[in-house]
Amino acid sequence: MTTIAFTLNGRATSVEVSPVRRLAHVLREDLGFTGTKVGCDAGDCGACTVFLDGAQVCACMVPAGQVAGRRIETVEGLAKDGKLTALQQAFHHFNAAQCGICTPGMLMAAADLFQRTARPSEDEVMDALGGVLCRCTGYRKIVDAVLHVAGRVPAAALDNTPDAGRAVGARFPKVDGLQKLDGREIFGADQAPADALWLRAVRSPHFSATFTVGACDALHRKYPGLVRVFTARDVPGNNGFGVYPQVKDQPVLADGDVRFRGEAVAALVGDRDTVMTIRDDEVPIHYTPRTALVGVDSALAEGAHRLHTDKPGNILAFGYVERGDADAALAAADVVVEGTFETAFVEHAYIEPEAGWARRVGDRVEVTVTTQTPYMDRDEVAQVLGIANEAVRIIPTACGGGFGGKLDISVQPLVALAAWHLDRPVRCVYHRIESMSSTTKRHPARMTARYGCTKDGALSGFTFFGDFNTGAYTSWGLTVKDRVPIHAMGPYHVPAVRAKTRAVFTNETPAGAFRGFGVPQAAITHEALMDEMAERIGMDPLEFRWKNAIRVGQPTASGQVLKASAGLAECLAALRPHWRKARAEAEAFNRTGDGVRRRGVGVGAIWYGCGATSAPNPSTMRMGVAADGTVTLYSGAQDIGQGTNTTMSQVAADGLGIAVDRLRLVWGDTDLTPDSGKTSASRQAYVSGGAAKRAGENLRAEILRLANAGQDAWLRFEPGAIVVEDRGRMQTIDLRRLEAGGPNGDVIMAEGYFDPPTEPLDEKGQGVPYATYGFAAQIAEVEVDVELGTVKVRRIVAAHDVGRSLNPTQVEGQIHGGVAQGLGLALMEEYIPGRTENLHDYLIPTFGDVPEIETILVEDPEPTGPYGAKGVGEHVLCATAPAIFGGIYQATGVRIRRAPATPDRVRAAILARKEQRP
Amino acid sequence: MKPPPFKYHDPRTVAETVELLARNENAKILAGGQSLMPMLNMRYVQPDHVIDINRVEGLSYIREAGGRLEIGAMTRQREIEYADLVARRAPIVREAILNVGHRQTRNRGTLGGSLSHLDPAAELPLVSAALEATVHVQGPKGKRDIAMAEFPAGYMSPSIELDEMVIGVTLPVWPDGHGYGFVEFSRRHGDFAIVAAAVLLDVEAGGKIKRASVTVGGVGPSPVRCRDAEKALTGEKGAEAAFRAAAETCRTIDAMEDVYAPAWYRQHLATVMTRRAMVAAFGRAANAR
Structure with missing residues (x-):
């Protein structure tokens, strides 16, 4: 230990720490400056960027000893006297902070740039901020915000103060936006009681093994700071979890058998130094490795061991949709194309690793955690502890990115279990490698499909078989195997379809929910075949899609006749002028270019059912008026950066008839808010939005009833009173005379409930799986360096049918972020267990990779949605990879069959095509 | 995770550093820390002694002498990036530096650190080889020079003794207009x-x-x-x-x-x-x- 004195945000500071302790941890843990985030601890993500003597550095790579006598500045030091800098304000107005976890790093990197130059160019911005990763925004809004401060981009379109009843559709900035800009926002790793013990899971280094755990006495003797070592036998309730009520196949702590590398085997609890110092191989765990089943072929092979005794052949389940006679339709088709397509494991790579803490409060347990789904977490923790659901309270922190990866529990049962036994607060923060190796991924898929059409371009039939590697445990495998066959033919009217999926267990990382639930993989398949058919019949790829786009009145492959809000044709029509111009420009470029760089333009079209597949999927929202006149929305809909807190407020405010900036928001806490379901399946805007609208309307009805006023009355909320004006007649409800009650102690309250109308699917997948679908079409302009095989995406134009845009700024944010993730899926992202387990080896797009994105919002209102809205969160990703692959084809003549299309694969494909040509 | 326990040394001179290297087994020099810190955190390396040379004097300089460029081992990459002398006399070094990591890493990373780490794909060893640099090292027996061609002994292994450290580099300068x-x-x-x-x-x-x-x-x-x-x-x-x-x-x-x-x-x-x-x-x- 050494005393290290330095200046922190202008103030003399001194701290007693080891000189090799990382500055990031000194700031966060020792000094409480948690605005500086830790995403990787390895200099790969830049979330911990601070100033050291005025220059940006990664605080995770600076030992404390080196800052003695120096100046450190953090995000907390940017705003002066509570006034945000121009840069912070621009981030707010441009929606440059979505989840906010990378924002402190981005702001510091940008502030560093402005020290060097007042009017940086776009290239200089990209260079200065290039060391900070963002997974939500697709970077473009960040660049715009910085360039605005540089005087190069006009102010963002903004509607800060929409009138009562006019919040929906307004570009209202995030209601929780400001705290993401000055370091105040609290994420999973940012807060825990000072006396909290630390928990670290010991994880299997083997893909497949049996094991025993010996006595830990020696370990305790060597490390007095070690309080307990928990193993499977310490789980008081069910040692199993899973997202479906009927499937709990993943143990909290493995019980004698590990099925993937990274599986939790034991949990060390003690002081921080101790649990972080103990090496895994010091814990007396004796593994007996066995053959690892890696990839679906080895898991399906004869003689392969069973991962789960009740699952013969390692098959989790099949999914199936059949309509008409697809074989006959293909036999009769003028043109039939087919192909086999493969995709990889894809990692969510949210910049915030899993983190949280728990404490026991009498016979209850409280878990404060980063999550996408507080109520599911509550029920999971309850059954693991063997206590009632109501005995668990989940208090969500701000969520530093989710994308599906924080739907499954991670730290929750571990810290809850430890706190329950020890009756002391216990916290856990995953490190990056742990996060990547132990949490779910996108399912790798191998899909074979045949598609046929007539020579005049009418689709006739489609068959599909897809294997989806669900890894070691079920997670969301059942959802993926069901969702894919419904969507596999794409957003088209196809008279005859047979689509089958198989989810297969392997000794790999569990594959679960990731933005799109298998639909992005299927979209690569159907869109590649659409391109091939168009070429075979000599039709323009976009016009071929437009001709076949499913329209209102037509049945889906599930036999669901669409009644409204099917805006694909409109999306494609909106892209048409961009498409024609870009295709012609690419052809001209290739005619006159050097032959090394070749350009192409592709189009992808997709659809996506909003909400759970043929399952109850309700949301409840609550609103209340307190005795002092405060109106509150109690929302259980978890905001993971997409802006749900904001859009729910807008919808509820309009339902009630109050200005949105007058509404107080309480979110997430399961003791304070009703169950609004999970943030998943593009359902919050549509389903929870429906509930929020009804909550507002019901509260309004209750107020009108109290005032005995008519439907058109105006409401004015004043301190302690509501003034109701009904055709010139003024009435005052004295709130102080009303009795407080209900779960939140309000004097007037109401709830809203919405469950989208679906119908079960029969054994042929016929029924009404979703109440509504979102549609999208995107075009990608790409440039391929044919010598290298590199693909540079130059521009994306994205047209999305969102029903009604509740907040265009937030919708654009979703589109930008989805495009960036789609680009990653297409070109660079491949998670290989044991090999690409950090943000250095696993590549996600950076500033330089994401092109200009033009967004077109198509509004074909959904009658069951709030003000016509439906979901958008996942559609945004699905169309990008197919569009990029189409562009690669126009540029090179190479058809991509395997994602990601890495440079060596593209180059190999170009060489193979040359050899085939005479 | 946290690095396994080790002893931290904070010398002020090269002689002191070399003595620490000679005296302590399994010691590792900490320069800019942009590779070593993550490697320590991930426990890819587990030294018993870490010798931080950030306060060692006289290792940070860029100068021209006898028609050659001399750059000290602890010169930060950003200083090389912004040095007019480098841009004029060895512009390829500046080109290379612009490809090294990001602003954050260049602000801390050093020339000597990059050479000693010797990642096969690193830019600074590459231009040093291209320019036929001479690497200056110092050990208990004094200073010696190693031609860059001889400097790598194998994958990520410089041909220096355990008690030696890189103190600087001399880069031959190509004619104006090259x-x-x-x-x-x-x-x-x-x-x-x-x-x-x-x-x-x-x-x-x-x-x-x-x-x-x-x-x-x-x-x-x-x-x-x-x-x-x-x-x-x-x-x-x-x-x-x-x-x-x-x-x-x-x-x-x-x-x-x-x-x-x-x-x-x-x-x-x-x-x-x-x-x-x-x-x-x-x-x-x-x-x-």
Whole structure:
């Protein structure tokens, strides 16, 4: 230990720490400056960027000893006297902070740039901020915000103060936006009681093994700071979890058998130094490795061991949709194309690793955690502890990115279990490698499909078989195997379809929910075949899609006749002028270019059912008026950066008839808010939005009833009173005379409930799986360096049918972020267990990779949605990879069959095509 | 995780540092920390002693002496990036630096650290090899010089003794108006190179190449000088075909294979990157214009 004195945000500071302790941890843990985030601890993500003597550095790579006598500045030091800098304000107005976890790093990197130059160019911005990763925004809004401060981009379109009843559709900035800009926002790793013990899971280094755990006495003797070592036998309730009520196949702590590398085997609890110092191989765990089943072929092979005794052949389940006679339709088709397509494991790579803490409060347990789904977490923790659901309270922190990866529990049962036994607060923060190796991924898929059409371009039939590697445990495998066959033919009217999926267990990382639930993989398949058919019949790829786009009145492959809000044709029509111009420009470029760089333009079209597949999927929202006149929305809909807190407020405010900036928001806490379901399946805007609208309307009805006023009355909320004006007649409800009650102690309250109308699917997948679908079409302009095989995406134009845009700024944010993730899926992202387990080896797009994105919002209102809205969160990703692959084809003549299309694969494909040509 | 326990030393002089190295087994020098800190955190290295040389005096300088550039081991990459002297006398070094990591890492990372770490794909060892740098090291027996060609002993292993440290580098300067090209292939901006090429050309009046230096990084375990390519270029006049033929000689370099790229692709990249670097270098040479 050494005393290290330095200046922190202008103030003399001194701290007693080891000189090799990382500055990031000194700031966060020792000094409480948690605005500086830790995403990787390895200099790969830049979330911990601070100033050291005025220059940006990664605080995770600076030992404390080196800052003695120096100046450190953090995000907390940017705003002066509570006034945000121009840069912070621009981030707010441009929606440059979505989840906010990378924002402190981005702001510091940008502030560093402005020290060097007042009017940086776009290239200089990209260079200065290039060391900070963002997974939500697709970077473009960040660049715009910085360039605005540089005087190069006009102010963002903004509607800060929409009138009562006019919040929906307004570009209202995030209601929780400001705290993401000055370091105040609290994420999973940012807060825990000072006396909290630390928990670290010991994880299997083997893909497949049996094991025993010996006595830990020696370990305790060597490390007095070690309080307990928990193993499977310490789980008081069910040692199993899973997202479906009927499937709990993943143990909290493995019980004698590990099925993937990274599986939790034991949990060390003690002081921080101790649990972080103990090496895994010091814990007396004796593994007996066995053959690892890696990839679906080895898991399906004869003689392969069973991962789960009740699952013969390692098959989790099949999914199936059949309509008409697809074989006959293909036999009769003028043109039939087919192909086999493969995709990889894809990692969510949210910049915030899993983190949280728990404490026991009498016979209850409280878990404060980063999550996408507080109520599911509550029920999971309850059954693991063997206590009632109501005995668990989940208090969500701000969520530093989710994308599906924080739907499954991670730290929750571990810290809850430890706190329950020890009756002391216990916290856990995953490190990056742990996060990547132990949490779910996108399912790798191998899909074979045949598609046929007539020579005049009418689709006739489609068959599909897809294997989806669900890894070691079920997670969301059942959802993926069901969702894919419904969507596999794409957003088209196809008279005859047979689509089958198989989810297969392997000794790999569990594959679960990731933005799109298998639909992005299927979209690569159907869109590649659409391109091939168009070429075979000599039709323009976009016009071929437009001709076949499913329209209102037509049945889906599930036999669901669409009644409204099917805006694909409109999306494609909106892209048409961009498409024609870009295709012609690419052809001209290739005619006159050097032959090394070749350009192409592709189009992808997709659809996506909003909400759970043929399952109850309700949301409840609550609103209340307190005795002092405060109106509150109690929302259980978890905001993971997409802006749900904001859009729910807008919808509820309009339902009630109050200005949105007058509404107080309480979110997430399961003791304070009703169950609004999970943030998943593009359902919050549509389903929870429906509930929020009804909550507002019901509260309004209750107020009108109290005032005995008519439907058109105006409401004015004043301190302690509501003034109701009904055709010139003024009435005052004295709130102080009303009795407080209900779960939140309000004097007037109401709830809203919405469950989208679906119908079960029969054994042929016929029924009404979703109440509504979102549609999208995107075009990608790409440039391929044919010598290298590199693909540079130059521009994306994205047209999305969102029903009604509740907040265009937030919708654009979703589109930008989805495009960036789609680009990653297409070109660079491949998670290989044991090999690409950090943000250095696993590549996600950076500033330089994401092109200009033009967004077109198509509004074909959904009658069951709030003000016509439906979901958008996942559609945004699905169309990008197919569009990029189409562009690669126009540029090179190479058809991509395997994602990601890495440079060596593209180059190999170009060489193979040359050899085939005479 | 946290690094395993080790003792931290904070010397003020090179002599003190060398003595610490000599006295303590399993010691590791901490320079800019941009590779070592994460390696410690991930426990890829587990030293018993860490010797932080950030307060050692006299190791940070950029100067010209006897027609050569001298750069101290603890000179930060950003100082090299912004040094006029480097831009004028060894512009290829500045080109290379712009490909090293990001602003955050360049603000801390040092020349000596990069050379000692000796990542096969790192840019600074590559240009040092291209320029035929001399690496100065100091140990208990005093100072000695190592030619950059002899400096790598193997994969990520410099040929220095356990009790020696890199204290500086001398870079020969090419004539004014020489051509230089540094071309890098990485998957994303700021990543380590998969393959990078550094080419220097001395072009005489009339456009004939008098002398060539061609080096590739990322293909083998350490930077590879492509003597066949250099020979092929010498006497040529910068025709596309000549560059293509010279670059093609790089296809036979023994190549590594990893998750980023198979060996055949690295060899292919070596030919494309060297050719592009040749074209860039020739285009910059004063006498080629």
